[in-house]
Amino acid sequence: MSSNKPCDGPVKGPQHEPRKGFSRRTFIEGVGIGAGAVGAVGMAPEARADSSELMGPSPVPITLNINGKSVDLKVEPRVTLIDALRNQLDHTGAKKVCDRATCGACTVIVDGSPVYSCTLLAIEAQGRRIETIEGISTEDSMHPVQVQFVENDAQQCGFCTPGLVMAGKVVADRNPPPSMADVESALSGNICRCGTYVGVRKAVYEAARQGGA
Amino acid sequence: MATKYDWPAAEDRSLIGKRHNRVDGPAKARGAAKYSYDRNLDGMLVARLVTSPVPHGRIISIDTSVAEKVEGYKGHVNIMNVGDEVQWVGTEVLAICADTEEHARDAAAAVNLHFEILPHWVKDEDVKKAGEANRVQPAKDDTKGPDFAAAWDSADETVEGYYGLGIITHCCLEPHGQVVDWTGDDIKVYASTQAVARIPADLARGLSRDESIGTVEADSVEVITPYMGGGFGSKFNIDTWGIACAKLSKKTGRPVKLMLDRDEELMVAGGRPSDYGNVKIGAKRDGTLVAYESETWSTGGIAGRGSPPLPYVYNNEERLAQKARHLNVATNIGPARAWRAPNHPQAAVLTMCPMDDLAAKLDMDPVEFFKKNADLTARPEVYRYEIDKCAEMIGWKEKWHKRGDSGPGPVKRGLGLSLHTWGGRPHDSTCEVRIQPDGGVSVNLASQDLGVGTYTTLSVVAAETLGLQIPDVKINIGNSKLPISGASGGSTTVGGTSASTRRATVNALEELKGVVAGSLGVGADDLVAKDGKVFAKSDPSKSLSWADACRKLGNRTITGQGKQPDRDGGKLNDSGVGGVQMADVSVDVETGVVSINKLAAVQDVGLVLCLEQSESQVYGAMIQGVAWALYEESIYDQATGKMLNPDMEFYKLPGAGDIGEMEVHMVQNKYDDRGVIGIGEPPAISPGAAISNAVANAIGVRVPTLPLTPDRVLAALASA
Known part of the structure; x- marks a missing residue:
């Protein structure tokens, strides 16, 4: 029931577009019942207001800036960061699941904070430091959170795993290391359907104990 | 009779039954595992469904004229036609594709459908109203055991109550769907499926029904699914969207991706039936159960469903008088799909909750009451052992109190338990194991890993058999061109695939021994493969490393075949298990919020192959149980006929902080002789009943229906 869970503790879970001052809670309160339609309408003026010139629809x-590299691409202004990553750049680690800032499967790290990439427009991500799961490991060397996911059997089907790893990385990298309550709070914006939370909690907590990155 | 295929004796096992990291763990943790949804093929188009917005109606017109002018439009195929009847919101009417995802959405939105509206019904709990709407059909009427009236009269204490649980939906994180690449006579399908080997025939049959396509042979279809993002029983078939996706690929000459949107996934691609019912149950003063009667009803959509096996677990036909009637409510909602342990979770609620109420009325500790009646189950010894073990794990003796006797303050704590059973017999499976001259070993079969650990269990079986380590063995599954193996449903995979793999590996090793024996100057029967070596039992100095042994093959590759079933293949598996779960909860009687302090599980599955992945199956099942016990429910609106929460904001699932502490005990070294038995379903059955019983123990009243949301808890308290 993560959406009833406060995300405003000391350690935050993935946020909807932090620069705009949206927390997930205010986002959800703002859009109410008809989240899909109203959310879309609610977002568009934000995006436009920020632009000095009219962009699109083409x-x-x-x-x-993705994983330290500058990448040029062409997107319709309505394209979200998750769609740009997955459909255009073949960065398919982050998953599109709920597509409305609830489940966290699309979590990437933007300027050091976990962000739902399904609710950030690609055009708005310009000038920001974007880290995706592809950028935190190589075939031979994994981030401590990833190592601990494997050691603690923190994954089943694995579809939520990249999002949880990225949310977990941000909290595990904190200094001083987070408490278990901090870990639970930081992961509360990520949903797993197979039920891997027992291993996930342990994995992130252990990785933090070992000094994160 | 002992055979060469039998599982090694406990003292000879170096890998079986131990803890191992998941073989596919690193690929998943790195985000490198490619799921069907992740496939981006050259020139690929994206397709979307256009679905019915009405719960019941006849299609008057399908107008695609505007859609066809949308930028990027590449084609569409009808799934239904003018004159066809739709029976639920979300019924697939057509599929349309375009060059990008955005254009595909634009095109889908531009399709205009008109319907003649027909009357609909979507509500299932109020069976009287459903009856007035002419939506109720009798489905089952069973009477078993001793004379019911006499048994009921002989009861000293009885309970008559109302119990139930709502409809839930699978909500697989990777939605149903696939990428189809139809080139010439070859159809490659990257499908999110639990049935790699079954999809070719399913798709070929579906395509061949279309005269414009003609006959398509199953053998021209190759299904490729190395990873899939959750199924839980809902992904056995190619479905209309798979057939439509293939047609679009043929029509456009391009690969096409069609994955369901989240709302479609929740409305039409999942669904576990509800169950509601009135239950009468009676026992003697000493707690001996004598009679159980249920009248239940549920909906599985318009076509109905099976009925829950009632009474559940406690169902001895000689000693317990039993009556079970079931009614089906026909509704215009997406049809039910199999969910982990079909019908059992509902049966557990409808049996274990009334039993718990009866124990309270008898003033008995439920642990004593459930144990006392264990003789009414098929496995009295297993359950008695498991109840004691589980009670120890949850601290039952120290923490249990009489129902409602929870002390002052608004937060009340309580304990509850439930029992379950499942078959888990092995499915049919064939396997080919290859040993290469360079020492490489591969296990090849058209099975699939749904996240349960198939890669890992098969690695353990092959490596154990050859005296190697897990990384020395390559597992090739998730491709329909490999030797055929069953669909992953009903906890049948681990039993079937481990047996075929064991037999194939033993056969391959035997052939290798035959080659090596000559060069070592010993008999093949004298050779063993262990610790990375092949050596003579009689003289261990006569030894070759695995690599050197395989080098003796020259240019030859050994292939060992194995199958399940195999009459001469030893007893490697079985079916029929028992399990017990207990819950420790806190309930705030001012807010109605239930929170989990701890869940404990004891599970028997015969021989455990991989301890860690087995435990993970149980943890996962219990966490899913917390979801349907406390949070998730598909909610339908009679006025519009729509599901009100086909999304993940209002279709509630727990997060990492909502599940409390969990402890799992796998029974090992007790029933190993039975061989391997499936574990996917059994632990998914009991959580709801155990949690409901713990809530009743905490607050002193039964909350009749699940999920135990705050409003239901407060309503139950108010009506007490």
């Missing part, structure tokens, strides 16, 4: 060239 694809526009943008530059994203």
Whole structure:
């Protein structure tokens, strides 16, 4: 029942677009019952208000900073960061599941904070430091959170895993290391359907004990 | 009779039954595992469904003229036609594809459907109203055991109550769907499926029904599914969207991806039937159960469903008088799909909750009451042992109190338990094991890993058999061109695939021994493979490393075949298990919020192959249990006929902080002789009943229906 869970503790879970000052809670309160339609309407003016010139509806060239590399691509202004990552750049680690800032499967790290990439427009991600799960490991060397996910059997089907790893990485990298309550709070914006939370909690807590990154 | 295929004796097992990291763990943790949804093929188009917005109606017109002018539009195929009847909101009417996901959405939104509206019904709990709407059909009427009236009269204490649980939906995180690449005579299907080997025939049959396509052979279809993002019983078939996706690929000459949207996934691609019912149950003063009667009803959509096996677990036909009637409520909602342990979770609620109420009325500790009646189950010894063990794990003796006797303050604590059973017999499976001259070993079969640990269990079986380590063995599954193995349903995979793999590996090793024996100057029968070596039992100095042994093959690759079933293949598996779960909860009687302090599980599955992945199956089942016990429910609106929460904001699932502490004990070294038995379903059955019983123990009243949401808890308290 993560959406009833306060996300405003000392350690935050993935946020909807932090720069705009949206927490997930205010986002959900704002859109109420008809979240899909109202959410879309609610977001568009934000995006437009930020732009000095009208963009789109045709694809526009943008530059994203992904895992330390500058990437040029063309997207329609309505394209979300998750769709740009997955459909155009083949960064398919982050998953599209709920597509409305609830489940956390699309979590990437933007300027050091976990963010739901399904609710951040790709054009708005320009000039920000984007880290995806593809950027935190190589075939031979994994981030301590990833190592602990394997050691603690923190995954079953694995579809939620990349999002949980990224949310877990942010909290595990904190200093001083988080308490178990901090870990639970930081992961509360990520939903797993197979039921891997027992291993996930242990994995993130252990990784933090071992000094995170 | 002992055979060469039998599982090694306990003292000879170096891998079986131990803890191992998941073989596919690193690929998943790194985000490198490619799921069907992740496939981006060259030139791939994206398709979307256009579905019915009405719960019941006849299609008057399908107008795609505007959609066809949308930028990027590439084609569409009808799934239904003018004149066809739709029976639920979300019924697939057509599929449409475009060059990008955005354009596909635009095109889908531009399709205009018109319906003649027909009357609908979507409500299932109020059976009287459903009856007035002419939606109720009798489905089952069973009477078993001693004379019911006499048994009922002989009861010293009785309970008559109302119990039930709502409809839930699978909500697989990877939605149903696939990428289809139809080139010439080859159809490659990257499908999110639990049935890799079954999909080719299913798809070929579906396509061949279309005259414009003609006959499609199953053998021209290759299904590729190395990873899949959750199924839980809902992903056995290619479904209309798979057939439509293939047609679009043929029509456009391009690969096409069609994955369901979240609302479609929740409305039409999942669904566990509800169950509601009035239960009468009676016992002697000493707690001996004598009679159980149920009248239950539920909905599985318009076509109905099976009925819950009632009474559940406690169902001895000689000693317990039993009556079970079941009614089906026909509703215009997405049809039910199999959910982990179909019908059993409902049966557990409808049996274990009334039993718990009867124990309270008899003033008995439920642990004593459930144990006392264990002779009415098929496995009295197993259950008695498991109840004692589980009670120890949850601290039952120290923490249990009489119902409602929870002390002052608004937060009340309580304990509850439930029992379950499942078959888990092995499915049919064939396997080919290859040993290469360079020492490489591969296990090949058209099975699939749903996240349960198939890669890991098969690695353990092959490596144990060959005296190797897990990384020395490569597992090739998730491809329909490999030797055929069953669909993953009903906890049948681990029993079937481990047996075929064991037999194939033993056969392959035997052939290798035959080659090596000559060069070591010993008989093949004298050779063993252990610790990475092949050596003579009689003289261990006569030894070759695994690599050197395989080098003796020259240019030859050994293939060992194995199958399940195999009459001469030893007893490697069985079916029929028991399990017990207990819950420790706190309930705030001012807010109605239930929270989990701890859940404990004891589970027997015969021979455990991989301890850690087995435990993970139980943890996962219990966490899913917390979800349907406390949070999740598909809610339908009679006025519009729509599901009100086909999303993840209002279709509630627990997070990492909502599940409390969990402890799992797998029974090992007790029933190992039975061989391997499936574990996917059994632990998914009891959580709801155990949690409901713990809530009743905490607050002193039964909350009749699950999920135990705050409003239901407060209503039960108010009516007490």
